[in-house]
Amino acid sequence: xxxSGHAVKVILQRxxxxxxxxxxxxxxxxxxxxxxxxxxxxxxxxxSAGERLSADVLARFFYNTSGLIAVAAVALSVRLFTDxxxxxxxxxxxxxxxxxxxxxxxxxxxAAVFLTVLALATLYMPLLILVNxxxxxxxVAVGYLGLVLLGSAxxxxxxxxxxxxxxxxxxAVAGGVLVGTxxxxxxxxxxxxxPLSRVFAGLGLHGRHFNxxxxxxxxxxxxxxxxxxxxxxxxxxTKTLQTRRWQ
Amino acid sequence: MIRAFGVQKWFGGKRAxxxxxxxxxxxxxxxxxGLNGAGKTTLLRILAGELRPSGGTLEVGGTDAxxxxxxxxxxxxxxxxxxxxxxxxxxxxxxxxxxxVRGMDGATLQGRLEEVEALVGLGPVxxxxxxxxxxxxxxxxxxxQAIIHEPELLVLDEPAHDLDPAQIVEMRSLLxxxxxxxxxxxxxxxxxxxxxxxxxxxxxxAGEVIASGSETELASHWLDTQQVEVALRAAANDLAPAVQRxxxxxxxxxxxxxxxxxNGEGPVLVVECSDDCRAEICRLLVEDGWDxxxxxxxxxxxxxxxxxxxxxxxxxxxxxHSAA
Numbered sequence: 001x002x003x004s005g006h007a008v009k010v011i012l013q014r015x016x017x018x019x020x021x022x023x024x025x026x027x028x029x030x031x032x033x034x035x036x037x038x039x040x041x042x043x044x045x046x047x048s049a050g051e052r053l054s055a056d057v058l059a060r061f062f063y064n065t066s067g068l069i070a071v072a073a074v075a076l077s078v079r080l081f082t083d084x085x086x087x088x089x090x091x092x093x094x095x096x097x098x099x100x101x102x103x104x105x106x107x108x109x110x111a112a113v114f115l116t117v118l119a120l121a122t123l124y125m126p127l128l129i130l131v132n133x134x135x136x137x138x139x140v141a142v143g144y145l146g147l148v149l150l151g152s153a154x155x156x157x158x159x160x161x162x163x164x165x166x167x168x169x170x171x172a173v174a175g176g177v178l179v180g181t182x183x184x185x186x187x188x189x190x191x192x193x194x195p196l197s198r199v200f201a202g203l204g205l206h207g208r209h210f211n212x213x214x215x216x217x218x219x220x221x222x223x224x225x226x227x228x229x230x231x232x233x234x235x236x237x238t239k240t241l242q243t244r245r246w247q
Numbered sequence: 248m249i250r251a252f253g254v255q256k257w258f259g260g261k262r263a264x265x266x267x268x269x270x271x272x273x274x275x276x277x278x279x280x281g282l283n284g285a286g287k288t289t290l291l292r293i294l295a296g297e298l299r300p301s302g303g304t305l306e307v308g309g310t311d312a313x314x315x316x317x318x319x320x321x322x323x324x325x326x327x328x329x330x331x332x333x334x335x336x337x338x339x340x341x342x343x344x345x346x347x348v349r350g351m352d353g354a355t356l357q358g359r360l361e362e363v364e365a366l367v368g369l370g371p372v373x374x375x376x377x378x379x380x381x382x383x384x385x386x387x388x389x390x391x392q393a394i395i396h397e398p399e400l401l402v403l404d405e406p407a408h409d410l411d412p413a414q415i416v417e418m419r420s421l422l423x424x425x426x427x428x429x430x431x432x433x434x435x436x437x438x439x440x441x442x443x444x445x446x447x448x449x450x451x452x453a454g455e456v457i458a459s460g461s462e463t464e465l466a467s468h469w470l471d472t473q474q475v476e477v478a479l480r481a482a483a484n485d486l487a488p489a490v491q492r493x494x495x496x497x498x499x500x501x502x503x504x505x506x507x508x509x510n511g512e513g514p515v516l517v518v519e520c521s522d523d524c525r526a527e528i529c530r531l532l533v534e535d536g537w538d539x540x541x542x543x544x545x546x547x548x549x550x551x552x553x554x555x556x557x558x559x560x561x562x563x564x565x566x567x568h569s570a571a
Contacts, residue, residue, distance in 0.1 A: 088331050093348065099317070
């Protein structure tokens with residue numbers, strides 16, 4: 001048996017190297033940075049930006065970037081198992097003396113590190129606000145924590161979708177539908193009656209749980225929510241891989 | 248090394264394997280023979296730890312594969328039909344990853360990488376991406392990842408798959424190098440290949456082991472006759488006395504002249520015997536003054552056993568269906 005941490009680290013390093021060597025990693029990074037920059041310019045610097053409090057501009061930046069991070073997380077995660085199955089390399093992992101949860105965690109952390117680096121690459125925009133306006137470092141730090149937690153939850157959903165099928169397109173559709181549905185829970189919570197509205201608001205990936213992060217307020221319940229979603233979908237991915245040994 | 252009892256595998260409602268029971272000793276080289284869909288790959292995937300059996304018990308190296316699958320996987324190196332390569336990695340990086348994911352530490356791995364690359368002949372391509380390699384080199388890299396951690400059990404599914412004749416010879420020589428160091432299980436469609444490499448054969452059909460033993464044991468159990476080919480320095484028309492002489496041997500059932508000049512040796516006498524009578528054939532022909540160029544047991548023997556077994560079980564199945 002391979003030590004749990006060792007196996008996770010080895011798989012994480014391979015995944016990270018794969019992002020850095022493949023055009024896909026750079027395409028996702030370029031698209032995310034370009035769109036984040038365009039949106040920031042339009043909302044904060046452009047001719048139609050108007051007068052706004054710097055804290056509002058920062059909150060708006062985190063709101064826009066959260067959507068981009070979610071899309072990037074789906075794009076990065078849905079290929080994690082489908083590519084392995086298509087090339088046949090999955091056999092190496094499933095015949096190695098490692099648990100399924102070590103495989104899932106290695107891939108998850110590899111993607112999470114890459115996504116965190118992408119998120120931090122947008123840091124120059126909050127710094128511009130920080131230099132020219134009046135916002136706190138705490139607001140910036142909490143906003144980025146929210147982006148990383150949201151990104152992690154979406155990565156976990158994408159990894160689960162990827163474990164379900166050997167076709168990347170099918171995994172992308174499944175992952176997109178799952179993430180989209182969980183994003184829609186928040187607006188749906190306004191059009192249904194209680195107690196369903198409270199359930200939808202509580203389950204929504206965005207809205208109630210991200211609003212406080214974007215305004216710089218840290219609530220333990222929001223952190224627990226994102227960690228729970230991440231754990232739940234990573235567990236489902238692990239169980240899916242285990243089930244495949246019986247099929 | 249391996250003790251399997253009643254191992255079976257079902258995919259949904261369809262039985263893919265078993266129940267099969269067998270034992271394989273440490274250091275043996277065992278071949279699995281069967282038509283497509285016979286259950287060879289399923290059995291090898293179970294033995295490699297990729298699949299879990301639906302029933303039965305399986306011990307590898309004295310460890311229960313159902314209770315301690317990770318301990319068993321540590322003992323196994325597996326080369327599937329298509330080598331499990333990462334196209335974005337160089338050969339060296341890939342082999343390092345394969346070793347590390349199996350728990351090898353950096354210092355041990357460094358020495359082992361050099362050793363395996365030299366053994367398998369990967370030196371010239373070690374810095375190349377695996378996606379740029381020819382099929383022969385891809386198969387070698389797949390082989391290297393299977394032995395990098397010095398497993399006790401080496402499981403090879405169609406190791407000569409898609410290789411040209413020169414590469415098949417190289418693969419065979421590699422297998423001979425590893426004999427004794429590992430217990431080797433392999434499947435192949437290439438019958439001469441499997442008969443030359445393996446100590447023992449398992450013939451599978453419809454998920455069941457229908458025969459097992461060495462090639463000679465299988466022949467004595469399942470074939471009425473053995474076939475010997477004799478090439479003499481003579482024209483086909485002059486071979487009648489030799490044919491008569493060979494027919495005088497008690498074990499010989501039939502002698503025919505094959506006039507095809509396959510090896511540039513002229514016509515060949517094909518002798519059907521009920522027993523191994525190569526020594527007697529040789530003695531009589533030399534006594535009579537014939538120049539013997541070649542005497543060999545026919546390579547078609549294993550093919551005959553295999554086809555006889557498979558067609559025999561197919562006939563039995565049909566009969567039981569019609570009886571039902």
